[in-house]
Amino acid sequence: MNIRARRRHLAFTALAVCTGLCGLLSGVPAAAQDYPSKPIKFLVGFTPGGSADLISRFVAQKLGERLGQPIMVEQRLGATGIIAQDAVSKAPPDGYTMVLLTGGHPTSAAMKKKLPYHPVNDFGMVSTIIEYPMAIGVRPDSPIKSFADLLARAKAEPGKLSMSSAGIGSLHHLLGEWIKIESGTEMIHVPFKGAAPAYTELLGGRLDVFVETMTFLNVNFKNGQVRPLAVSSSQRLKDFPNVPTISETLPGVDPTSWLGLVVSPGTPRAIIDRLNTELRAVLAEPATAERFAQLGGVPAPSSPEEMRSRVQREIDRWTRVVKLRNIERED
CATH class of the missing domain: 3.40.190.10 (Periplasmic binding protein-like II)
Incomplete structure (x- = not known):
């Protein structure tokens, strides 16, 4: 191979390596850097005026300000939140559709014979928001x-x-x-x-x-x-x-209700981390603590893993209660 051919071969090799590395390094992080580039839909599965609705609207405004895109609250009522949650569980995994899970989510999983989604695996957990x-x-x-x-x-x-x-x-x-x-x-x-x-x-x-x-x-x-x-x-x-x-x-009997933010399953971790970071910043604001106190609660930030573990732990707890009390499960 002459010098010119060897130089051409080395240049092509370097270009291929650079392209591969750039693809690996820029894939998910680039999605996070570009996110969000359009308005985000926030589904609310509960009636207007309730705590879930009030918190959704408060968080939508504050989080949207930090993300630089409006978060549009959309009522999707029915089946105590299950319809809205089902819509998010089946939405594209791009971070543009979100919903609240509530302390009633684990009880539904314990009480229902069948849900249209898996109560843990079919959601991209972001963070708990408030606890009361x-x-x-x-x-x-x-x-x-x-x-x-x-x-x-x-x-x-x-x-x-x-x-x-x-x-x-x-x-x-x-x-x-x-x-x-x-x-x-x-x-x-x-x-x-x-x-x-x-x-x-x-x-x-x-x-x-x-x-x-x-x-x-x-x-x-x-x-x-x-x-x-x-x-x-x-x-x-x-x-x-x-x-x-x-x-x-009664030692150990200390369940609290809560609200938490989730997106669709399969949403890139970089997007979930971006949402978690910005949501934590919202929850750290004095105005948030003041607003939550008016609703009898406190800010409750968590990691995605902590939220996922909490949901599973509470499903297990309430399933035990249902069995021990012989409560008939619902279709």
Whole structure:
């Protein structure tokens, strides 16, 4: 091979190597660097005015500002969020369609015989966003004075006291069932379609025990409309230092509700990492903590792996509760 041919061969080889390396190095990172280049769709599977809807809109605005593209909130109602979640589970894996998972997502997985998606593998987990405890209360004139008193009365008169939930299979319902398992008590489960009708029945004296999220009960505890008995957080709440946690009486019973951001499965990790980084920045803002406090919650950033582990762990927990209480699973 003469000198000119050898130089030409070396040049082609160098070009091929450079092209290969550039392709390897620029593939996924380039997608992240270019992302987002158009508006993002944020599906909301819950009714307007609820905590999931309010948080979705707050996060959409703040996150969109950081990403430099508008995040368009779109209502996709039905089946307690399952329709919206299914749409995201089957959307293109490009980071342009997102949805919230809620603390009710693991309970749905435990209660449903079949879902249109795998509750863990069919989502690209980004991060949890907010966490807020469940709480147990009674009307102000109730003879039940404390959580310990509630359990004592339930043991003394099995099946007499009534306890609300937001529906069969809801987090509220399964928390009540978990309490029964750990305390060896029996109380009547009364499902309602939302907090408002249960609250009306409580104040009317037709319901003994009210189980709800702090999103609803925060204000009602403060204004004295509901007497707090216990909260499900692992630690007592700063605003209610005299209200014990459930786990102080029943160790390990400390489930909290939450909201978390997910995208389609197969979304490049670089895009997920970009969303996680910007979302963490939003959650670190004082205005976010202030807004979340108004809803009875706190910012709860996580890694994608931590969120995925949490979802799986809670599915396992609620599946155990469903089995132990012989709760009929839904089609």
